[in-house]
Amino acid sequence: MSGSNSQLQVGDKTVDMAIKEGSVGPAVIDIAKLYAQTGMFTYDPGFTSTASCESQITYIDGDKGVLLYRGFPIEQLAEHGDFLETCYLLLYGELPTAAQKADFDYRITRHTMVHEQMARFFQGFRRDAHPMAVMVGSIGAMSAFYHDSTDISDPHQRMIASMRMIAKIPTLAAMAYKYTIGQPFVYPLNSLDYTSNFLRMCFAVPAEEYKVNPVLSRALDRIFILHADHEQNASTSTVRLAGSSGANPFACIAAGTACLWGPAHGGANEAALKMLEEIGSVDNIPKYIAKAKDKNDPFRLMGFGHRVYKNYDPRAKIMQKTTHEVLNELGIKDDPLLDVAVELERIALSDEYFIEKKLYPNIDFYSGITLKAMGFPTSMFTVLFAVARTVGWIAQWKEMIEDPSQKIGRPRQLYTGSPQRDYTPIGRR
Ligand code: SDX
Secondary structure (H helix, E strand, O other): OOOOEEEEEEOOEEEEEEEEOOOOOOOEEOOOOHHHHHOOOOOOHHHOOOOOOOOOOEEEEOOOOEEEEOOEEHHHHHHHOOHHHHHHHHHHOOOOOHHHHHHHHHHHHOOOOOOHHHHHHHOOOOOOOOHHHHHHHHHHHHHHOOHHHOOOOOHHHHHHHHHHHHHHHHHHHHHHHHHHOOOOOOOOOOOOOHHHHHHHHHHOEOOEOOOOOHHHHHHHHHHHHHHOOOOOOHHHHHHHHHHHOOOOHHHHHHHHHHHHOOOOOOOHHHHHHHHHHHHOOHHHHHHHHHHHHOOOOOOOOOOEOOOOOOOOOHHHHHHHHHHHHHHHHOOOOOOHHHHHHHHHHHHHHOOHHHHHOOOOEOHHHHHHHHHHHHOOOHHHHHHHHHHHHHHHHHHHHHHHHOOOOOOOOOOOOOOOOOOOOOOOOHHHO
8 A cells, every 4th residue: 555545535635645554553644734635734743543653662552452562572572681771672673693683781780870960950859759850840840951962963972862761760860769668879889780779779788788689689680671661652642742851861850750640641650659559458349440441530540541552451461470579589478459459350351341341451550569578668669660661762863863854842722712703901801
């Protein structure tokens, strides 16, 4: 169909629009000239049928429950690789050779420290601030510390900013956590791998040696792989839109972090765990299923449903397996929250409402149980999502900046407000 045309009849006008074919997945109708040819816009709030860009990074088949990073299935990457290998793949498009991987690990490791004055920046926050509020602030503040990598027209500065963002996000996340629990910041250790370093920065205290549990580190590294990128989701689209104006990469990632915080998006892992705690026991599940189905009740099953996946989220399956691995390693035999989650999933997947609306558990349904078992407070769950998603945001931002056809994003609207009218002096109102 590539190069073929579609036709649109608008009144007495017939408008030809080219059809563009991707390598896999749905073709698109190029409507760029629609307004010029018809004086009309398309209307698609929430972009349910709109492709905002061309991309070669991640592909999702929502009906088949398929997720590919640069063509590689998420199951294979999660099984065989590590998070920094996935970072390299998302950024450069190919799996690294051993030498490329060693060089990439070395470069990232040596960017993990943050400017010492950022520690003072944190002092301005209340101790009881939500860690995501601290993250939005501190990521944005990176523009105030790393001026030498904010010129987006310079490929070298773009590369440095990308490395810095990926390398420093775990350090900032650990600092956000330590700050809110009143413990001293822990500096990164170059002798540790990316995720072990992060665990140590979160859980080590000066008073004693901290030994990273390799099973937990491997599990968290896999969780980072699962969360690394996901096509043009809300936060990635936010990063792209912010970047399309030429804003510096740190400001764009701060914008994406703010968007991710919402409970309909990255905040769902925190909301899902709170929901499981509120349900409390298997006996209460029917009441909550009824609430989720009640059109007059705003309650939704957090961790269920997805804009694209109308089948099982492939990441949720791997997440569930990781949950059991972590609970076994920690000797947690019967976690009441897991019992509620497994039974809630069983009941929901056999309920007509969820079947008809194709609502399946998404990645956020099981992640909270795992992260809580690892020792993270609920308020840190979305922060961990942001740590992983930063590479996806950076890779998508880089692709957009390097796309010669990119221009500032500027959607139009359907205006239903007042037509023009004249000002009336206050005495006559
Ligand atoms: C993430 O986009 C991404 O890729 C995101 C993400 C990523 O990696 O970046 O995958 C990460 O954000 C996962 C999603 C996490 N959010 C949640 O778990 C929150 C709960 N889920 C929902 O809010 C909802 O399912 C969304 C937001 C995820 C998707 O919403 P859509 O596609 O806009 O679907 P919708 O809101 O139009 O719902 C369709 C119908 C509605 O009923 P009707 O109006 O048609 O009668 O399904 C119902 C909804 O009421 N519905 C739910 C439901 N989700 C949708 N009913 C009960 N519980 C739910 N969870």
